[in-house]
Amino acid sequence: MDILATYNIKGGVGKTAAAVNLGHLAALDGRRTVVWDLDPQGAATFYFRIKPRIKGGGKGLLRKKRDLEGVIKGTDFPGLDLIPADFSFRNLDLALADARKPVRQLLRLMRPLAEEYDLLILDCPPSISLVSENVFHAADALLIPLIPTVLSLRTYQQLQGHLATKGFRAVTLLPFFSMVDRRKRMHLDTMASLRDRDPRLLDTVIPYASVVERMGIHRAPVTAIAPQSPAAVAYGRLWQETKKRLAHS
Numbered sequence: 001m002d003i004l005a006t007y008n009i010k011g012g013v014g015k016t017a018a019a020v021n022l023g024h025l026a027a028l029d030g031r032r033t034v035v036w037d038l039d040p041q042g043a044a045t046f047y048f049r050i051k052p053r054i055k056g057g058g059k060g061l062l063r064k065k066r067d068l069e070g071v072i073k074g075t076d077f078p079g080l081d082l083i084p085a086d087f088s089f090r091n092l093d094l095a096l097a098d099a100r101k102p103v104r105q106l107l108r109l110m111r112p113l114a115e116e117y118d119l120l121i122l123d124c125p126p127s128i129s130l131v132s133e134n135v136f137h138a139a140d141a142l143l144i145p146l147i148p149t150v151l152s153l154r155t156y157q158q159l160q161g162h163l164a165t166k167g168f169r170a171v172t173l174l175p176f177f178s179m180v181d182r183r184k185r186m187h188l189d190t191m192a193s194l195r196d197r198d199p200r201l202l203d204t205v206i207p208y209a210s211v212v213e214r215m216g217i218h219r220a221p222v223t224a225i226a227p228q229s230p231a232a233v234a235y236g237r238l239w240q241e242t243k244k245r246l247a248h249s
Contacts, residue, residue, distance in 0.1 A: 001114035002246045004121050005139040009155040011126035014145040014178035016043040017212055017222070019123035021235040022143075022242065024221040027079035029239070031118040034072060034081040036110075038092075038135075039125040042085030048075045049219050050084050057088030059095045061109055068109050069116070077224065081117075089125075096130040106134035128162060136168040140249050143242060145178035145206070148190035172249040174242060176202040202245075204238040207231055 004022070006015040019035055026033040037044040042052035050073050060066045073082050096102045113120055124135055136142070144159070146152050156175060163169065175198065177191050195201055206212075209231040211222050218225045223232045 001117050002119050003139045005124050005135045005142050007124040007142045013147050016123050019121050020044050020047050021221045021223050022239050023080055023121050024223050025239040026119050033119045034117045035121045036083040037085035037123050040087050040089040044123045045084040047219055048082050052085045054086040057086050058092040062095050093130045103133045103137050107138035136171055141172040141174050144175040146175055147179050148177050148187040173200050176204055178206045179208045180205050181208045202241045204241050206234045
């Protein structure tokens with residue numbers, strides 16, 4: 001089972017949209033896929049029309065009172081399941097800190113899923129925390145959406161520095177530009193600048209598009225509600241690139 005995390009220190013960059021759309025595309029591609037919504041805000045859970053609640057919360061999972069398999073919900077899309085968010089995830093760091101091996105706990109929970117799924121996508125909250133360090137330890141790759149601005153690139157540099165300092169060099173980084181407006185010179189210049197410096201940067205660019213915002217109205221992936229739209233086509237390219245990188249990670 002491949003484990004892919006959509007992650008960024010910065011919020012509002014398109015992590016959840018990437019997780020939801022790539023989950024849908026992976027399922028269409030024949031992969032048995034499950035998305036784990038680790039963000040207590042529960043946006044991915046909302047998009048999939050599922051109640052953001054787990055009996056016993058995150059602490060119950062960590063204390064082995066419940067298994068991940070027991071909280072999985074089906075979505076409206078064949079081959080695509082969801083582990084919903086729970087508001088208790090806001091305190092997940094505290095529960096992890098009490099564990100014997102705090103950065104290995106989420107991987108312990110995930111391992112049994114390999115019997116049922118080909119791909120696990122983690123939709124992560126925007127933070128540097130014990131939760132994120134668990135993700136760095138467990139994930140095969142971090143899919144990192146970047147808005148083409150100076151501050152967004154700065155947080156990407158901070159992430160790289162943190163991973164190197166903490167010894168998480170094994171995880172593959174898959175940065176890509178998100179919410180891009182090609183009419184803006186700053187966006188074009190920023191993308192060109194990083195492309196010259198970072199060979200890991202994916203070729204796919206996700207455009208800023210109102211159809212992505214309408215995911216919240218339809219509560220479904222853009223690849224389902226508007227599969228021929230430029231945004232959906234871009235997510236299709238992103239999935240193909242990500243799939244190839246996962247195969248070589």
